[in-house]
Amino acid sequence: MEKYINSYVIVTIFLILGIAFPIVILWLGKQLRPSKPNPDKETTYESGNDPVGDSQIRFNVRYYLYALMFVVFDVETVFLYPWAVAYRQLGLFALVEMVIFVGLLLVGLAYAWKKKVLQWNSI
Amino acid sequence: MQRFWDQPLTWGHGAIFIAGAIGVLAFVLLFVTYAIYFERKVIGWMQFRKGPNRTGPLGLLQSVADVAKLLLKEDTIPKKADKGLFVLAPVLAFVPSFVVLAFIPYSQNLQFADLNIGFLYYIALSGITTIAIVIGGWASNNKYALLGGMRSAAQMISYEVPLVISVVGCVMWANSLNLRDIVASQGSYFWHWNFLPQIVGFAVFVVAAISELNRTPFDLPEAESELVAGYHVEYSGFRFAFFMLSEYVYVYAIACLTTLLFLGGWNPPIPQLDFIPGIIWFFLKFAVIVFCLFWIRATFPRLRVDQLMGLAWKVLLPLAILNIFITAAYIELWGMGG
Numbered sequence: 001m002e003k004y005i006n007s008y009v010i011v012t013i014f015l016i017l018g019i020a021f022p023i024v025i026l027w028l029g030k031q032l033r034p035s036k037p038n039p040d041k042e043t044t045y046e047s048g049n050d051p052v053g054d055s056q057i058r059f060n061v062r063y064y065l066y067a068l069m070f071v072v073f074d075v076e077t078v079f080l081y082p083w084a085v086a087y088r089q090l091g092l093f094a095l096v097e098m099v100i101f102v103g104l105l106l107v108g109l110a111y112a113w114k115k116k117v118l119q120w121n122s123i
Numbered sequence: 124m125q126r127f128w129d130q131p132l133t134w135g136h137g138a139i140f141i142a143g144a145i146g147v148l149a150f151v152l153l154f155v156t157y158a159i160y161f162e163r164k165v166i167g168w169m170q171f172r173k174g175p176n177r178t179g180p181l182g183l184l185q186s187v188a189d190v191a192k193l194l195l196k197e198d199t200i201p202k203k204a205d206k207g208l209f210v211l212a213p214v215l216a217f218v219p220s221f222v223v224l225a226f227i228p229y230s231q232n233l234q235f236a237d238l239n240i241g242f243l244y245y246i247a248l249s250g251i252t253t254i255a256i257v258i259g260g261w262a263s264n265n266k267y268a269l270l271g272g273m274r275s276a277a278q279m280i281s282y283e284v285p286l287v288i289s290v291v292g293c294v295m296w297a298n299s300l301n302l303r304d305i306v307a308s309q310g311s312y313f314w315h316w317n318f319l320p321q322i323v324g325f326a327v328f329v330v331a332a333i334s335e336l337n338r339t340p341f342d343l344p345e346a347e348s349e350l351v352a353g354y355h356v357e358y359s360g361f362r363f364a365f366f367m368l369s370e371y372v373y374v375y376a377i378a379c380l381t382t383l384l385f386l387g388g389w390n391p392p393i394p395q396l397d398f399i400p401g402i403i404w405f406f407l408k409f410a411v412i413v414f415c416l417f418w419i420r421a422t423f424p425r426l427r428v429d430q431l432m433g434l435a436w437k438v439l440l441p442l443a444i445l446n447i448f449i450t451a452a453y454i455e456l457w458g459m460g461g
Contacts, residue, residue: 002129006140007236009132011225013144014235018221021148022214022365025194029361034197042202044265045356051203055266063277069436070280077287080447081243084294088454095451102444109440118436120429 065117069109076105143235147224155371156186162417169421190364198360205262212259213358213365219248219255220369220376227379228302230389230401241300245380246287249335252369253279259366260354271353274428279335281432285439286331292324292450293317293384306388313392318385323446325385327439332377334435337370338416340423341431378412386412 044051083090083098112118130136160175160183167174175182200209226244228234238244253276260272294300296317297308309316318325334341355366382388386408389401426434 002131003237006130006132006136007226007238009137010140010144010236011222011238013137013140014147014222014225015218017141017144017148018218019214021221022217026214026361029194029198033195033360036197037199039202041199044201044203044263045351046266047351051265054203055264055269056205056261057269059269059273063273066277066281066432070284073284073440074287077284077291080288080291081294081300084291084447085298085300087295087451088298092455095448095455098451099448102447106441106444109436113437118433120432 062117062120065112069112069117072105072108076102140235144225147235148221151221151224151372151375152368154375155368156190158371158374158413159189160186161413162420165414165417166421169418193361193364196360198362201264201357203264204357205264208258208262209357210362212255212262213362213369215258216252216255217365217369217372219251220372223248223376224372224379226302227376228306228383228388229379229405233402234303237301237303239299239301241302241305242290242294242380242384243300245376246283249373249376250283252373253283255369256354259358263354263357265357267351268354268356271356275337275354278337278341278431278435281435282331282334282341282439285327285435285443286335288440288443289324289327289331289446290384291443291447292321295447295450295454296321302383302388306383306390309387309390311390311394313387316385316387316390321385321446321450323442323449327443327446328385329381331435331439332381333416333419334431336373336377336416338374339420340426342425374413374416378409378416381412382408 044055046052079101080098083094087094163185164174164182175185178185178188200206223245225236226234226238226241228237256279257272257276260268260270260275263269293305297305299305299308305317355363358366382405389405391397391399391401391404
């Protein structure tokens with residue numbers, strides 16, 4: 001139990017240090033670096049042209065399809081890991097169950113493949 | 124650190140933990156500084172150039188000079204950018220990359236946090252960096268940055284799936300997610316290490332890991348020829364440095380994880396060599412992996428974006444799943460194996 005608590009105390013220390021380090025360095029940088037802003041410096045970079053329009057636009061739906069696929073398979077891994085840890089105790093029955101479960105997901109992957117979701121044809 | 128684990132927490136121990144964490148931070152910064160130097164030198168030699176050789180003896184101070192330049196450089200935030208998110212993104216990218224390092228065991232006796240969830244901890248945290256990259260791309264309000272950020276997100280989530288699934292074989296072999304148990308489950312001779320019995324998993328892991336790191340040949344988010352610099356076009360000064368830093372800290376983390384999961388961790392290749400301390404073996408293997416990453420960068424051309432996404436879903440994912448069932452069938456038929 002002590003080990004468990006100590007481990008998470010260490011993780012917390014790493015987290016605090018990880019947050020403090022960039023804040024301190026960026027603060028230190030702010031003291032050291034010059035700051036002479038002018039309107040030309042503050043324009044958006046577009047290879048030297050004046051930027052046209054806004055960039056925070058709606059983008060291709062394809063990205064959402066990949067996000068959906070990711071959610072499906074990431075949830076699969078949530079089930080796979082406990083199964084993998086306990087596999088030797090569970091035996092053949094668990095293996096068959098997992099074949100069925102992964103098989104259903106692979107049908108989904110095959111469907112997406114056939115629907116050309118995996119075909120990337122835009123930027 | 125081990126002898127403090129089983130004792131109740133006191134202020135003294137807390138101070139030791141903090142000192143340890145600062146030590147890790149210092150070591151990682153040193154690693155990043157000289158990994159960049161080493162990368163430039165190695166790629167220079169491979170291209171018949173000399174690489175950095177002017178600043179300091181043999182150019183050893185080149186990275187230090189670069190860091191000083193970035194620190195002293197003016198930091199501009201574009202007028203159209205979403206200021207809050209723009210400032211948040213580099214910090215958010217760096218924090219998880221550093222927190223990941225808390226659980227890596229370097230040898231039998233040198234480890235900071237011993238987490239039973241082990242590898243899942245890495246996955247949970249490294250996912251946050253993807254969000255930081257999307258935020259950075261979006262907040263810049265720049266077309267190149269937006270495209271780079273979105274591509275990067277699509278690439279990182281696509282390759283995270285095979286990366287995660289390829290490790291399941293090792294977990295089944297070790298019956299545990301804890302990295303110490305995974306190292307202990309690998310046999311004493313080098314042909315018993317996971318990289319041979321789990322060769323499919325190892326191959327998928329390496330390819331997916333390079334892609335997660337956004338390194339050549341999978342550095343589409345930063346493809347200079349089409350996107351200038353990808354999601355960090357608008358970043359300058361130390362905010363840019365934090366994106367680079369988190370990228371190299373992930374190189375460190377991935378090299379450590381590959382060593383631990385597939386290359387026997389701190390074990391010597393044959394047991395007769397165990398008079399050499401484990402930590403030296405660990406860092407030898409670590410150095411070989413880091414060198415291979417640089418070598419790959421110098422060798423391969425960049426993939427096209429459609430090939431990239433196809434590779435993750437059509438090749439690596441089925442292979443990783445196949446690897447799980449081969450491992451499962453092997454354990455079922457031949458019992459305990461390793």
